[in-house]
Amino acid sequence: MRTRIFLITVLLAGLVAPVHPGPLRVASINLCTDQLLLALADRAQIASITFLAQHAESSYMADRAHGHHFNHGQAEELVAIEPDVVVASSYLSPTKLRFLNDLGYRIELFRLAASIDEVYANIEQMAALLGHPERGTLLIGQMQDHLGPVLRNHSNQPSPSGAIYEPNGYTGGLDTLRGDILHQSGWRNVATDAGIRGVGVLDLEALLLLDPDRLIMSPYAPGTHSLGQRLLQHPAVKKITTARPPVVIPLKYWICGGAMNAEAVAQLAEARNTP
Amino acid sequence: MTPGYLSLSLGVLVAGLMLISMNLGASSTSLLDLLDAQRSDAVALVLLEIRLPRTLIAALAGASFGICGAAMQGLLRNPLASPGLIGSSSGAALGAIIILYLGFGEWSWMLMPSGGMLGALLAMVLVYLLAGRDASIVTIVLAGVAVNSLAVALMSLILNLAPSPYAVREIVLWTLGSVSNLGMNDLWVMLPATVLGWLLFLGTGKSLELLTLGEDTARSMGVNLLLLRTRLFLAVALSIGAAVSVTGAIGFIGLVIPHLLRPLVGYRPGRLLGVSALGGAAMLLAADIVVRLMPPGPEIRIGVLTAIVGAPFFLFLILKTRRWQLY
Numbered sequence: 001m002r003t004r005i006f007l008i009t010v011l012l013a014g015l016v017a018p019v020h021p022g023p024l025r026v027a028s029i030n031l032c033t034d035q036l037l038l039a040l041a042d043r044a045q046i047a048s049i050t051f052l053a054q055h056a057e058s059s060y061m062a063d064r065a066h067g068h069h070f071n072h073g074q075a076e077e078l079v080a081i082e083p084d085v086v087v088a089s090s091y092l093s094p095t096k097l098r099f100l101n102d103l104g105y106r107i108e109l110f111r112l113a114a115s116i117d118e119v120y121a122n123i124e125q126m127a128a129l130l131g132h133p134e135r136g137t138l139l140i141g142q143m144q145d146h147l148g149p150v151l152r153n154h155s156n157q158p159s160p161s162g163a164i165y166e167p168n169g170y171t172g173g174l175d176t177l178r179g180d181i182l183h184q185s186g187w188r189n190v191a192t193d194a195g196i197r198g199v200g201v202l203d204l205e206a207l208l209l210l211d212p213d214r215l216i217m218s219p220y221a222p223g224t225h226s227l228g229q230r231l232l233q234h235p236a237v238k239k240i241t242t243a244r245p246p247v248v249i250p251l252k253y254w255i256c257g258g259a260m261n262a263e264a265v266a267q268l269a270e271a272r273n274t275p
Numbered sequence: 276m277t278p279g280y281l282s283l284s285l286g287v288l289v290a291g292l293m294l295i296s297m298n299l300g301a302s303s304t305s306l307l308d309l310l311d312a313q314r315s316d317a318v319a320l321v322l323l324e325i326r327l328p329r330t331l332i333a334a335l336a337g338a339s340f341g342i343c344g345a346a347m348q349g350l351l352r353n354p355l356a357s358p359g360l361i362g363s364s365s366g367a368a369l370g371a372i373i374i375l376y377l378g379f380g381e382w383s384w385m386l387m388p389s390g391g392m393l394g395a396l397l398a399m400v401l402v403y404l405l406a407g408r409d410a411s412i413v414t415i416v417l418a419g420v421a422v423n424s425l426a427v428a429l430m431s432l433i434l435n436l437a438p439s440p441y442a443v444r445e446i447v448l449w450t451l452g453s454v455s456n457l458g459m460n461d462l463w464v465m466l467p468a469t470v471l472g473w474l475l476f477l478g479t480g481k482s483l484e485l486l487t488l489g490e491d492t493a494r495s496m497g498v499n500l501l502l503l504r505t506r507l508f509l510a511v512a513l514s515i516g517a518a519v520s521v522t523g524a525i526g527f528i529g530l531v532i533p534h535l536l537r538p539l540v541g542y543r544p545g546r547l548l549g550v551s552a553l554g555g556a557a558m559l560l561a562a563d564i565v566v567r568l569m570p571p572g573p574e575i576r577i578g579v580l581t582a583i584v585g586a587p588f589f590l591f592l593i594l595k596t597r598r599w600q601l602y
Binding site: 231 | 301376438441445
């Protein structure tokens with residue numbers, strides 16, 4: 001009798017849980033989790049990524065994004081795909097989070113990396129989720145190999161001062177990924193000097209008086225027009241940029257955390273020596 | 276108070292506010308620093324490239340809003356006919372938005388104010404056609420509401436469709452106005468049309484005063500109404516179009532200032548024009564000074580302040596009108 005019950009239980013369990021589980025299918029609804037996913041997942045594990053992932057301007061992984069299902073970050077779009085896990089930024093709107101919960105999806109949130117160390121943590125988190133922790137370790141190792149010589153190189157040179165300056169006067173201060181990248185590559189961030197924590201606005205007057213050696217810009221959507229973008233043409237800004245041309249770091253290298261951040265550090269370190 | 280004395284005191288007020296405006300900003304730089312021989316170049320840049328254009332543009336735009344409010348109220352003999360309410364401000368903003376965000380602004384620096392002027396003119400003509408001559412307050416307000424809503428709706432539509440990723444959030448700048456982060460180039464863009472508009476106002480005072488006696492009487496006393504109307508519409512379109520395409524639609528100055536000053540000039544629309552210009556400049560300068568005195572953080576838009584003063588005044592005006600049935 002006991003053996004029979006045991007056998008039935010085993011049989012039933014076999015019906016419920018498939019013996020050969022398919023790959024864990026992950027859908028991403030954020031550009032930054034898209035790129036972590038593309039870097040670490042098997043192709044079959046990617047259920048969907050956002051349409052932003054294919055834009056070469058902001059996505060470092062654009063060439064690997066083709067052929068996937070694209071979403072626009074709407075929960076409705078995921079219903080048809082039935083992913084096992086949805087990955088998103090921890091800044092996901094509460095309404096969307098609740099809706100995804102109601103749909104019964106497992107949701108993994110990733111912190112907005114505020115430093116390269118936090119980028120490593122996000123890579124580990126994604127690699128573990130996908131069941132490939134060794135790939136995470138490998139990627140982090142590659143980044144550290146890339147960063148090592150750069151960091152050793154500038155440690156005993158004086159730091160030039162720089163300000164990240166974007167349309168509307170936005171800048172990154174303390175506790176931002178861009179601020180950390182700037183710092184790691186041997187620059188002094190004047191936004192941090194001015195007491196800006198997180199992403200903030202560098203007032204035009206403050207910018208002039210802080211007088212950074214160089215402005216660091218990441219043009220986004222060139223050829224389009226708005227008042228925010230016109231601020232970069234303000235005579236006062238021009239006075240800084242004509243004497244000392246701005247350092248241009250393409251947005252895709254540091255809008256998100258990932259292997260490409262090492263490239264941003266290298267470019268910024270290089271720019272310290274070029275007039 | 277004699278007119279000369281009133282103009283003089285308003286002039287002193289404007290000059291004083293301009294002086295305060297020059298000495299106030301995110302940094303503690305003041306005009307006295309210019310005298311310091313050891314000053315850095317940055318100090319001169321802050322004063323001459325940031326604060327000077329801001330101060331002058333606030334004064335010019337405020338004056339335009341003030342004088343246009345006085346002129347339209349006189350022409351339409353209607354206390355509610357301010358540039359904000361009859362749609363010329365939002366029309367101007369719409370025109371400027373079309374030029375800037377769709378990329379035409381690159382062709383020539385004159386295009387943005389021109390778009391603003393055309394937009395202001397179209398909106399005014401539309402309200403005028405909808406409401407007709409000698410329109411009642413209700414008709415003017417209804418026509419103004421319709422044209423304003425249409426213009427604001429088209430503004431947000433264009434900003435939504437604009438290719439720039441920064442466009443959508445700038446609706447606030449256009450509907451509430453701002454004079455921060457402007458440069459001398461913005462001043463040069465708005466100056467010619469503003470001055471031209473003001474010149475067109477010269478000499479219309481007498482006709483406006485005769486118009487208070489009614490259109491027929493005015494005509495019998497030699498006022499060419501068609502000419503007067505065309506001239507004032509053009510003047511308002513030029514100066515409001517130029518101002519709004521640089522500062523955005525700043526409301527309530529054109530409504531409040533003429534009403535505030537009218538008793539002081541003996542209810543004479545001709546005399547009201549000049550003092551309203553000074554009063555408007557003072558009001559916008561003062562509002563901009565208060566904006567800068569606010570604690571740091573996201574900047575409070577200047578239109579928020581003019582509305583906080585203007586809206587209660589508007590309510591007061593409605594109550595007063597109801598009580599006396601003056602108009």
